[in-house]
Amino acid sequence: MIIDLERFIDEEKRYWTELESILDKLERDPLKKMNLSEVKRLHYFYQRTSSDLARVTGFSTETEIRRYLESLVGRAYAEVHELREKPHRFSPVHWFFHVFPQTFRQHLPAFVLALGITAFGFSIGGIAVSIDQEAKGVILPFSHLQLDPSKRVADEERTGAEKDRLAGKKATFSAFLMTHNTRVSLFTFAMGFTWGIGTVVLLFYNGIILGATALDFVHARQSTFLLGWLLPHGAIEIPAIVLAGQAGFILAGALIGWGRRVSLKKRLRTVAPELVTLLCGLAMMLVWAGIVEAFFSQYHEPVIPYHAKIIFGTLELAALMLFFGLSGKSKEKPDGKD
């Protein structure tokens, strides 16, 4: 049984043309908002064209009409279903003080895992340098960390008193730090796609570097300098990197899906907004850490007293802990969501 294709086209063509015109307008101007009558017209034409496609698929003679109607229905399908979604206004303040810390708390086990791996790497790096000073040359990738800590401290304090080493370069250095650390963090997150193995390696290696550097200065009795140098920016930067590890493990967890009877697609769809929240949050933390590191951390005694820097870093760390521990908590439901 074949439909009368010519009559069919004559009757329906105007509706297809109208639908195509609406879709072309929407694609030319993606930011266009349709009013209610336009939405209703789009929905009507979509349903009519869908019905025509069903008739053509079942009873028609040729494929060109079917391909044409399929392309129309495909384009309209996405527009129609997008319109059904309820848009909500984005509030940066609400996002920062509620959504971000709540998302962090929701996935606290992943953060603890990332912190634990970093701490384990820290201990391994510290032990390695404690046992064998030569290990420094192998573990630490930066040339300025190969120096004897006591000599370095003396050099920093002497040159710091004479001149500003970073004069005319602070903003550039700050920008470099922000972008470099953000790249490393994003890479740590992205490695969650390797079922978390890459994230584990990166966090562990990061911990080793930290541990080796820290114990090197501790053994040289330069703990005060170490804290004054690292704490102001490290109090924010190191948690940001661990947050990236947390995001990586959330992604890995969604990929693996142990103990969950939900499909992979649905698991990934669920965690995607939470991952974006964590990544945006850690990017903001790294911007702050970059500013502090370039404009504050690099200045030592006698320019800035160590105790001032240590107090500043400690206050930052306390504020961060309070922020993640308490911010947005009053409106939180038992499942951790707003």
Add this chain to the structure above:
Amino acid sequence: MERTNTLHIKTPEGITFALPLAGPVARFLAWVIDFACISVITMAINMAMQMTQLVSSDFAQAAAILSYFLVSIGYGILCEWSYKGQTVGKRLMSVRVMDVQGLRLQFSQIVIRNLLRFIDSLPVGYLVGGLSCLLSPKSQRLGDLAANTIVTREPKIPMPDLEQILTHKYNSLRDYPHLVARLRQRTSPREANIALQALLRRNGLDPISRVELFAQIAAHFKKIISFPQEVIDGITEEQFVRNVVDVLVQASGTPRK
């Protein structure tokens, strides 16, 4: 896994439609164009920042570093969000990012698929991403897999023009409307489509194949319905098939002169 170049989606209305998927080559070319766009934008920003060197070269350099970083990461995110899954390169190559279920994109999907370029671009030139596209049944790179997105081709398919095969000349079959009705009843859409496609593509066939093909199709339709001899005499088998397709496509009307 079996590779497919189309994705079939069933709507709540019970209709199934196919989305043609973009292959790795089209996607790679789109990326090359986008890379050129990013380079041009960052060069333009750098040139603008040169002006601020008069005030502070430190600030100018910092702005250049930040702008390159923001443009290289933010270009894809901003374009795909603003233009419903298309960047400049994708628009030129007529491809579009879509949700794997055929819906429009969520912002988080766009961010995830763009951030995972860090892995897809390893070790160089998107080798990991390209391999993933080749191996994935839906041509998805790792970022697409994580974000539940696909990249589809968007060829603009115009309204088909059937006038090229409907000559509106005298059709002897129309003198037997009852036989025409029986023919329409007994012919399946698939059979009719074969005849129509043969007519639409006839000029692409070599002469011998063309004659053979239409002979086979004509013989098939003659088995379905026996038209009187005077209807078939004096016309070629291709003309007979054209007459058959004419009555199948246009059920109504008198023959046009």
